[in-house]
Amino acid sequence: MSFNLPYIIREGFMGLRRARVAAFVTVTTIAVTLTLLNLFLILTVNVRRVVRGFQNQIFFEVFIDPTAPADSVEALRRDILAVPGIEKAEYISREAALDRFKAEFGADPIPLLGENPLPASFQVRLTPAYRSPDRAESILAKIGKLRSVDEVSYHGRFFRLIEEYGRTVLWVDFGLMLIVVLATLLLVNNTMRLTLLAQRKSIQIMRLVGATTGFIRMPYLFQGVFQGALGGGLSALISFSLVQLIAWKFNLRLQGIPHFFWGPVAVGGMLGLFGSLIGLSRHMKD
Amino acid sequence: MITMENVWYRFGNHAIFSGADFRMKPGEFVYVVGPSGSGKSTLLRLLHMDIFPGRGSVTVSNACSRTIRPRDIPFLRRKVGMVFQDYKLLEDRNVFDNVAFALWATGVPSGKIKKLTLQALTEVRISHKRYSMIPELSGGEQQRVSIARALVNEPYVLLADEPTGNLDSESAEDVMRLLKRINSKGTAVLMTTHREEFCRSFPGRRVRIQQERLVE
Numbered sequence: 001m002s003f004n005l006p007y008i009i010r011e012g013f014m015g016l017r018r019a020r021v022a023a024f025v026t027v028t029t030i031a032v033t034l035t036l037l038n039l040f041l042i043l044t045v046n047v048r049r050v051v052r053g054f055q056n057q058i059f060f061e062v063f064i065d066p067t068a069p070a071d072s073v074e075a076l077r078r079d080i081l082a083v084p085g086i087e088k089a090e091y092i093s094r095e096a097a098l099d100r101f102k103a104e105f106g107a108d109p110i111p112l113l114g115e116n117p118l119p120a121s122f123q124v125r126l127t128p129a130y131r132s133p134d135r136a137e138s139i140l141a142k143i144g145k146l147r148s149v150d151e152v153s154y155h156g157r158f159f160r161l162i163e164e165y166g167r168t169v170l171w172v173d174f175g176l177m178l179i180v181v182l183a184t185l186l187l188v189n190n191t192m193r194l195t196l197l198a199q200r201k202s203i204q205i206m207r208l209v210g211a212t213t214g215f216i217r218m219p220y221l222f223q224g225v226f227q228g229a230l231g232g233g234l235s236a237l238i239s240f241s242l243v244q245l246i247a248w249k250f251n252l253r254l255q256g257i258p259h260f261f262w263g264p265v266a267v268g269g270m271l272g273l274f275g276s277l278i279g280l281s282r283h284m285k286d
Numbered sequence: 287m288i289t290m291e292n293v294w295y296r297f298g299n300h301a302i303f304s305g306a307d308f309r310m311k312p313g314e315f316v317y318v319v320g321p322s323g324s325g326k327s328t329l330l331r332l333l334h335m336d337i338f339p340g341r342g343s344v345t346v347s348n349a350c351s352r353t354i355r356p357r358d359i360p361f362l363r364r365k366v367g368m369v370f371q372d373y374k375l376l377e378d379r380n381v382f383d384n385v386a387f388a389l390w391a392t393g394v395p396s397g398k399i400k401k402l403t404l405q406a407l408t409e410v411r412i413s414h415k416r417y418s419m420i421p422e423l424s425g426g427e428q429q430r431v432s433i434a435r436a437l438v439n440e441p442y443v444l445l446a447d448e449p450t451g452n453l454d455s456e457s458a459e460d461v462m463r464l465l466k467r468i469n470s471k472g473t474a475v476l477m478t479t480h481r482e483e484f485c486r487s488f489p490g491r492r493v494r495i496q497q498e499r500l501v502e
Contacts, residue, residue, distance in 0.1 A: 007390045202376055202387075208334075209435065210364035211391035212357070 012222035019195040023227055026187045030231025030271070031238065033180040034264045038239035040176055044169050051166040054159065055131040060140060061153040062089075062122040068148035073120070076148045080122055083142050085130030089122045097121065119150065133160040181271060184231075188224050188275025189282070195220065196283050203284070217284065221276050228272020232264035239264070287312045287442060287474060288333060290500070293342035295328060302328045303339070304498040310476060312442065315469045317485050318478045320495035326478035329495070330445045333476070334368055335359050347442055364392050367436030367444040367473075371451035373428045375420045375435075381407065382416040385435045392439060406438040407431075410464055426457025433464060443474040450481065462488045 016023045062080065064073065073091065080089045092100070097118035102108055109117055124143070126136060133156055144152050196203065206216050246252065288310040295303045302325040310316055318326050331337045332344050335351060344351040349362045375384050386403045394402065407413035410430040420428060429449055436444055446465065450458035458481070466488050469475045475490075485492050493500050 004390065004393060004396065006396060201374075205374055205376065205387070206391045207360070208363065208368050208374065209388035209391050210360045210362075210439065212360045215391060215393060 008218045008222050011219035012226060015195050015199060015219055015223050016226070018198045019191060022191040022194045023223075026191045026227050027231045027234070029187055030184050030228060030268055031234035033183050034232055034235035034268055035238045035242075037173075037176050037180045038235055038264055039242065040173055042239070042243055044173050047166060047169045051162050054162045056128075058126055058131045058136055058159055059154075060122075060124040060136075060143065062124055062143055063150045063153065064120045064122070065148050065150040066119055072148040076146060077122065079146045080124060080143060083139055085126050085135065085139050087125045087127045089124045092121045092123055094118055094120045133163055184228065184268075184271040185275045185278060188227060188272050189279040191227065192220060192224065192276055192279025193283050195223065196279075213284070217280050220280055220284075221273060224272040224276025224279070225269045226272070228267075228275070229265050229269035231272075232266070232268020235268070236262070236264040287347060288476070289343075289345040290332070291343050291345075293332065293339040293344060295325075295332065295337070295339050297328070301498050305342070306499045308493065308500045310443075310474060312474055313469070313472050314474050315466065315488075315490035316474075316476045317490050317492045318476065318495065318500070319480065319482055319485070319492060320478075321480065324495040325498070326480075326495060327447050329500075330368070330447050330476070330478060333445055334366055335362060360392075364439045365441050365443075367433075367439070367441035369429070369432050369436050369444065369446040369449045371448040373425075373432040373452075375428055375431055377420045380417050380419050381412060381423070381431050384420065384431055385438050388435045388438050402438055406434040409437060409468075410434040424457065425453050426460050429453065429457070429461050430464065433461070433468070437468065437473070441473060443476060444468060446475065446477040448478055448480070450479065450484070458484075459487070 062076075064076065068076075077089055077091065080086055094116050097120070098108075098110075098116050101118060126139065130136060130139060136154065136159070137156060140152055140154050140156075143149060203216055288308070290306055290308040293303045293306045293308075294301075308329075318329060320326055328337070332339060332351070333346055335344070335346070335349070335354060338344075338351050346362060346366060349358065354362065376387065379387065382403055385406055386399050389399045389402055390396075404413060404416070407416055410433050412427060412430045412434065415423065415427065420431070423431065429452075433444075433446075433449075444465070449465070450461050453461060462484055465475050465477065469490075477490075479485075482492075491502075493502060495501075
């Protein structure tokens with residue numbers, strides 16, 4: 001099979017002109033569906049960034065039993081660090097805890113209570129691999145059983161909620177992606193059917209004069225890639241403008257925008273290519 | 287160059303060929319005559335490997351219907367030109383593009399296409415109308431464009447299915463003179479017709495389809 005690029009491009013554009021209504025509908029729909037996907041992916045990147053920010057803040061407060069002997073602090077530190085998934089354990093003495101309380105609330109509890117009510121503790125941070133609610137809770141159980149530990153404090157419910165929101169966003173992304181892929185494949189396939197119907201005479205003549213099936217298919221593959229890439233390019237322009245507008249209007253610093261500019265062109269082109277391959281295998285036999 | 291041996295072909299319950307044999311040498315001019323529905327077009331489709339016999343074999347040049355692979359058929363067709371009664375031209379393209387189309391489609395380098403197309407159009411004497419659109423041409427002119435398209439790949443044989451069927455007497459004779467001239471330059475021509483008067487005016491071997499066989 002020879003590869004004649006000028007011929008492929010010329011015939012490809014002629015085919016699009018002949019089935020222009022179907023091609024217009026295809027490009028517009030690809031642009032709209034990919035725009036939706038783009039916007040949601042940008043939202044996802046930013047939601048994930050927030051979730052990751054919260055996950056980095058996951059820590060336990062391990063309160064030391066007030067009746068424990070003073071020399072048990074170092075032993076407890078060693079025991080805590082021996083638990084897998086612990087990055088560091090910072091000791092907060094009763095005095096340091098009081099200072100933090102005063103800085104945070106602007107009040108001194110000693111005149112009211114007559115003594116420092118705050119216990120000594122360890123502020124325990126997890127390694128990145130353990131910063132998820134499930135893994136954090138397994139560590140929590142292990143630390144709770146250590147000697148000289150009075151209580152372990154952990155904001156598990158809040159972190160679990162954040163994690164669930166992040167997961168929901170990912171599922172919606174996945175669903176949208178599936179819809180976009182299916183819609184694009186169906187549309188390109190349908191346009192291909194209409195184009196092949198409009199050009200059945202020229203296909204018959206090409207076969208008569210000895211064109212190979214591969215050669216006949218090339219312009220149609222070009223059409224599919226072109227429609228997909230054009231739809232993707234339009235979606236990139238629309239979503240880029242919308243995101244810039246939203247960021248400016250609400251004074252947001254959004255991430256991930258540059259990746260979503262050329263991405264839709266490539267994704268659209270690939271979907272167009274697969275859609276045409278499916279359409280050709282269904283509607284143009286050897 | 288063309289051999290049909292014991293060819294059987296049925297269309298539904300209707301037998302078209304039952305043990306038909308036929309031979310054609312390079313450079314020959316052969317008429318296939320017979321009434322409508324006798325199988326003249328079927329014969330050409332068998333030779334063009336568009337359809338295949340139920341039994342027996344069709345051999346064109348070195349390609350045999352029993353052994354040819356589907357992917358090799360396009361390469362055979364480049365050397366077997368085909369002309370139809372209804373011309374089968376692309377009406378949204380001009381004369382030049384219709385002929386050049388056969389070269390584009392067979393992967394001829396673009397640098398050679400213009401020269402070869404003009405040569406073929408000159409050969410059939412229609413090069414002066416190369417920029418005319420197909421609907422602007424008379425039937426005879428359209429048939430000459432169709433012949434130019436069949437010739438442009440320099441075939442061994444030209445298969446013509448009732449090429450004068452849609453033409454008035456004058457245009458039909460013009461097309462016949464053209465086919466004879468092409469034949470005199472060495473290209474074999476196999477032409478189906480129901481107008482037997484041509485066989486007298488433009489001599490050639492005559493083969494008749496009779497009782498599902500080809501007879502001299």
